[in-house]
Each structure stands twice: as structure tokens, then as C-alpha cells.
Amino acid sequence: MRITLNRSGGFAAVRALTGEITIDTDSLTEPSSREIEHLVGAVDFEHAVARQTPKPGAGDYISYTLTVSHDDGESAVSFTSPIADPTLQHLVSRIEEIGREKNPR
Amino acid sequence: MTFIQGIVPPHILEHIRDHGTPEQRQLAEVALEQHRSVIGSREMAPGVATTRALGAPPATVAIYDAQGSTTLPGSLVRGDTDPATGDAETDEAHDGLRATLDFYSGVYSRNSVDDAGLDLIGTVHYGHAYDNAEWTGSQMLFGDGDGTLFNRFTIAIDVMGHELTHGVTQYTAALDYQDQAGALNESMSDVFGSMVKQYHADPKQTADQADWLIGAGLLAAGIHGVALRSMKDPGTAYDDPQLGKDPQPADMAHYVHTSDDNGGVHINSGIPNRAFYLAAAGFGGYAWDKAGRIWYATLTGGHLRASATFAAFAQLTVTNAQSLFGADAVTVVRDAWEQVGVATKVPATDGQPHHKPKKKPHTTPSGA
Numbered sequence: 001m002r003i004t005l006n007r008s009g010g011f012a013a014v015r016a017l018t019g020e021i022t023i024d025t026d027s028l029t030e031p032s033s034r035e036i037e038h039l040v041g042a043v044d045f046e047h048a049v050a051r052q053t054p055k056p057g058a059g060d061y062i063s064y065t066l067t068v069s070h071d072d073g074e075s076a077v078s079f080t081s082p083i084a085d086p087t088l089q090h091l092v093s094r095i096e097e098i099g100r101e102k103n104p105r
Numbered sequence: 106m107t108f109i110q111g112i113v114p115p116h117i118l119e120h121i122r123d124h125g126t127p128e129q130r131q132l133a134e135v136a137l138e139q140h141r142s143v144i145g146s147r148e149m150a151p152g153v154a155t156t157r158a159l160g161a162p163p164a165t166v167a168i169y170d171a172q173g174s175t176t177l178p179g180s181l182v183r184g185d186t187d188p189a190t191g192d193a194e195t196d197e198a199h200d201g202l203r204a205t206l207d208f209y210s211g212v213y214s215r216n217s218v219d220d221a222g223l224d225l226i227g228t229v230h231y232g233h234a235y236d237n238a239e240w241t242g243s244q245m246l247f248g249d250g251d252g253t254l255f256n257r258f259t260i261a262i263d264v265m266g267h268e269l270t271h272g273v274t275q276y277t278a279a280l281d282y283q284d285q286a287g288a289l290n291e292s293m294s295d296v297f298g299s300m301v302k303q304y305h306a307d308p309k310q311t312a313d314q315a316d317w318l319i320g321a322g323l324l325a326a327g328i329h330g331v332a333l334r335s336m337k338d339p340g341t342a343y344d345d346p347q348l349g350k351d352p353q354p355a356d357m358a359h360y361v362h363t364s365d366d367n368g369g370v371h372i373n374s375g376i377p378n379r380a381f382y383l384a385a386a387g388f389g390g391y392a393w394d395k396a397g398r399i400w401y402a403t404l405t406g407g408h409l410r411a412s413a414t415f416a417a418f419a420q421l422t423v424t425n426a427q428s429l430f431g432a433d434a435v436t437v438v439r440d441a442w443e444q445v446g447v448a449t450k451v452p453a454t455d456g457q458p459h460h461k462p463k464k465k466p467h468t469t470p471s472g473a
Contacts, residue, residue: 011238011264012320012333013371015349016254055242057275059282059294060268062237063367082175082231082241089175093233 001025001037004067005095010081011060021099032098039091040068045077048088052079064092163210164217165224166202168195171231171246178228178244194229194259198247201265201301202227208266208301209273212393213401218272225269229259238264240271253325254348260322261332262305266298267319273297278409285414287370292377293404295319299336300393312385312392318342336382339375355379357415357446376445377415383441384422388434399425399438419447427452 004022025033054061062081067074083089165185169178170192182195189196202225209215217223226244235248238258245268247258258264271294274280280290299317303310319342320333330343330351339353353375354360360376363369381400385392402425403409409421419442426434439449 008365009367009371010236011258011267011371012236012255012323013366014254014333014343015352016347017236018365054282057271057279058240058242059271059274059290060237060239061241081237081239082177082246084175084177086175089232 001040002069003036003040003095004065004069005092005099006065006067008063009060010062021095021102023095023098023102028098032094036091036094036098039087039094043085043087043091045075045088048085049077049079052083052085052088054080066092066095161216161222164206164222166199166206167224167226168199168202169226169228170195171228173230173233173249175232177231177241177246178226179231182229192229194247194249194257197257197259197262198227198229198245198265201259201262202245202269204262204305205266205269205298205301208297208304208393212300212304212397215273215405218269219276223272227265238268240268240275242275245269250323250325254328256323256325258323261302261320263295263298263302263319263321264323266301267294270294270297274404277405277407278413279411280409280413281411282367282370284368284370285373286410286412287367288373289377289413289415289418291370291374292381293400295334295336295374295378296381296397296400300397303392309391311390312382312388312396315392317382324348334371334375334378336375336378339379353378355445376447377418380419380441380445380447383444384438387437387441395430395434396438399429399434402429415447416449419449423449424452 002022002024004020006020008018010017023036025036028036058080063078064080064083065076065078067076079088083092167181167185168183169180170182171177171179182192183190183199189199206217206225209217217225228244228246231246231248234251236251236255236258238247239245245265247264250256250258271290274290274293280286280293282290299315299319303315306315316332317337318332318335321331323333324330324343324345328343328348329345330348332342334351334353335342339355340351342351342353344350352361352372354373355375356379357376361369361372363372366372381392381396384399385396388395391397399422403418403421406421406425409418413421422438422442423435426438435452439451442449
């Protein structure tokens with residue numbers, strides 16, 4: 001499974017916090033791979049993401065696009081912070097952590 | 106200046122604005138802005154702020170703690186009149202939001218974001234090492250920063266001023282958060298956030314004393330930079346191998362076309378930010394007295410469209426410079442915009458009302 005998280009915006013809007021992180025679960029350790037695949041399966045994308053459009057007047061939110069590619073095809077969802085769904089929030093945080101491990105500062 | 110507000114009817118205020126001495130004109134315009142914001146808030150935010158209260162109690166500030174979670178608002182840790190807690194984020198958020206309310210109230214007689222005393226909520230310790238501060242449309246939230254790139258987001262008072270001003274924009278011009286209108290929305294937050302910092306400095310800072318930085322102290326130790334943005338010199342705030350380089354343009358020739366960040370709203374805000382700095386520096390003295398008053402009238406006056414371009418916004422500042430301070434002010438404001446590459450026109454006639462009657466159908470507010 002290949003997962004791409006694209007981020008833009010935020011109050012800081014700096015290069016280090018924006019742009020794409022791509023993860024191939026085949027290249028992760030077994031526990032990390034299982035965790036990510038479990039989280040992707042556990043997120044109720046239709047429901048969690050539908051509530052995640054910015055409210056009128058909101059500012060400095062982060063815009064995310066999450067693309068999941070696997071053997072059956074590819075699906076993409078877009079949402080913004082603050083992420084209300086705890087599972088989706090956990091998934092985004094884990095992808096960002098793995099991204100930082102891949103490209104240590 | 107509040108002595109005329111709410112007592113003198115609008116048509117008399119308009120007469121004073123059009124025929125009074127410069128000082129009388131200024132007072133009348135401020136009072137008229139107050140009046141228009143009453144009407145405006147009813148039209149723009151139905152069901153939200155239907156009762157403007159000249160006697161509404163001042164807004165309160167409440168700080169909540171998410172304790173590293175993303176649950177909003179979290180638990181109450183400091184109410185409006187509670188003493189300092191000793192927790193830096195809590196106390197900085199509280200004091201920064203209070204300072205911002207005091208600035209709007211003391212300088213522009215504005216009672217909170219909706220001008221009707223809306224109580225403010227700020228959540229601190231939001232998320233784990235979260236690198237952001239946001240206005241959600243109904244509250245503010247502040248992350249602790251990751252400690253490597255960013256310190257806590259409450260560390261600079263202008264961050265609280267910036268976030269709260271998103272609320273002011275929401276209840277006034279409601280600028281779209283996209284492209285040039287979005288960059289103007291961002292610029293309003295930087296402009297008023299920076300003035301909050303200058304107003305609460307001890308002693309208060311004039312335009313030439315201020316640093317015009319947004320987020321000074323926010324970059325973690327070891328990061329090469331002084332702040333997140335520089336209104337005086339956009340594009341020079343940081344240049345760091347980990348963080349990247351400050352991408353803000355200083356003029357229209359370097360406008361950045363991108364689909365990221367809602368069309369680069371945090372990037373192209375550098376252009377109107379610098380125009381404001383140049384106007385404030387051109388007037389001299391405290392930024393909020395002249396440049397700030399002109400920008401405030403432009404944001405809250407009811408004639409700025411939600412989809413406004415830089416050029417439309419600039420033209421309205423010129424019109425407001427004329428009606429508030431006269432021809433010399435027009436020159437200062439037009440020079441400022443010209444230096445960032447935004448052309449404006451001389452207002453048609455001295456002393457004419459700068460807008461058409463609101464009730465007449467199919468009229469277009471000039472310049473918006």
C-alpha cells in the first residue's frame with residue numbers, strides 16, 4: 001500500500017511543514033506497516049472527512065490531501081484542520097512522524 | 106471620541122464628515138463606521154450577531170487546555186478574571202487575547218470580533234507538538250510547536266492578534282480565504298496583529314520604532330531567521346536549510362502563482378503587508394492613528410467585497426484616506442501602494458461621500 005499525504009497552509013506555512021510525504025508500507029517495519037494499514041482501514045473516510053471542511057471565516061487551517069494506492073486502485077480525500085476524528089488525526093500524525101524519520105532534520 | 110457615537114444621527118455625522126474640520130471628519134467617520142458595523146453585522150451574519158449592543162458588556166477571555174489531545178475546547182484552565190496560572194501557554198494566550206481586545210476597544214471602539222461583545226475562547230496545548238495556531242471560525246487554538254523548528258505558538262503577542270483578527274474579518278468584510286482576497290484576509294491579521302504588539306509595547310512604538318515582524322521568537326533555537334514574516338522586508342524573515350526560505354514577495358512583480366495554501370494566501374500577503382508598513386512609515390507616529398484607521402475603515406466599512414482584489418482594496422484605502430484625513434493622506438497611501446506595484450486613482454471629488462446609498466438597487470460600491 002502506498003500512501004501520499006499532501007499538506008499546505010497553516011499559520012507558519014513554511015516549506016518544512018508543507019508538501020508531500022509518501023510512504024510505501026512494504027518499506028516500513030512490520031509493526032509500523034501493520035499499524036498504518038490498520039489505521040487506513042479504521043478511518044471512516046466518508047464520515048470523518050465530510051465534516052472536515054473549513055467553517056466560514058476560519059483562518060490558518062492546514063489543508064490535507066491523503067491518497068491511498070493499492071492493488072485495487074487509488075482513492076483520495078481532502079480535509080482541513082482541526083481534525084475532529086481521532087483515528088484520522090492519528091493516521092495523519094503517524095504519517096508525519098514516519099516522514100520525519102525518513103528525512104531527519 | 107465616543108461622545109458623538111450613538112447620540113448624533115447618521116445623516117448629521119455624514120454632514121460633519123463631509124464639511125467639518127479634519128479632526129471632526131475623523132471623529133464622524135469613526136462614529137459612522139460604528140453605525141455601519143451595526144447594520145453590516147446584521148446583514149452579513151444572520152443568526153449570529155443580530156443584536157448589536159452599544160451597552161453590551163465587554164467580551165471575556167477563557168483559556169482551555171487540550172492537554173495534548175485534539176479535543177476542543179478542552180478543560181477550562183483560566184477564566185477571564187482568574188490570576189496567572191504559571192503555565193506559559195495559558196498565560197500568554199490569555200494576556201495576548203486580552204491585549205488584542207483592549208487594542209480594538211481602545212483605538213477603534215470595537216467590542217470584540219463581532220463588535221457585540223462575543224466572548225473569546227482559546228485552546229492551548231492543542232495536539233502533540235502541533236506546529237500551528239488557527240482561528241476555527243468560533244475559537245482559537247494554539248499548538249506547543251515541535252521544539253526543533255518552532256517554539257510554542259503563543260510566544261509572540263502578534264500571533265494572538267493575528268488569530269483574533271481573523272474573527273474580526275469574518276464578522277466584517279468576510280474576505281474569501283482564496284487568492285488575492287485570501288492574501289488580504291491574511292494581511293489584515295498581520296497588520297492588526299503587528300499593531301497590537303506596537304500598542305502594548307512599553308512604551309508604545311511608533312512606525313519607525315516597530316520591528317514589523319510577525320512571530321518573533323517563534324523559530325526554535327538554531328533556526329536561521331528572526332521571525333515568520335517581515336512586513337517591512339517581505340522575503341527576509343528566515344532562510345534555513347531545515348525550514349526553507351521566506352517565500353514572501355515584496356511587490357506585484359514577484360506575485361507567486363500557486364494552488365497550494367489557497368492560492369498562496371500566506372505568501373502574497375507580503376505585498377499588502379508592505380503597503381501598510383510604507384503607509385504607516387509615510388505618516389509617521391503611531392501606526393494605528395492614521396494608516397491603521399484607514400485600513401480599519403476599509404475592512405469594516407461595508408464596501409469591501411468578499412472577493413476583493415489588491416487593487417480594489419487599495420482604491421478603498423485611498424477613498425478612506427481622503428474622507429478621514431484629506432488630500433495629504435491620499436498622497437501617502439497612494440505612494441505606499443505604488444511602491445508595491447498596485448496602481449490607484451485619485452478620488453473623484455474632495456468631500457463627496459465615498460459610497461452610493463446602500464438601499465439603491467444595483468449600485469456598485471466604488472473601488473470594491
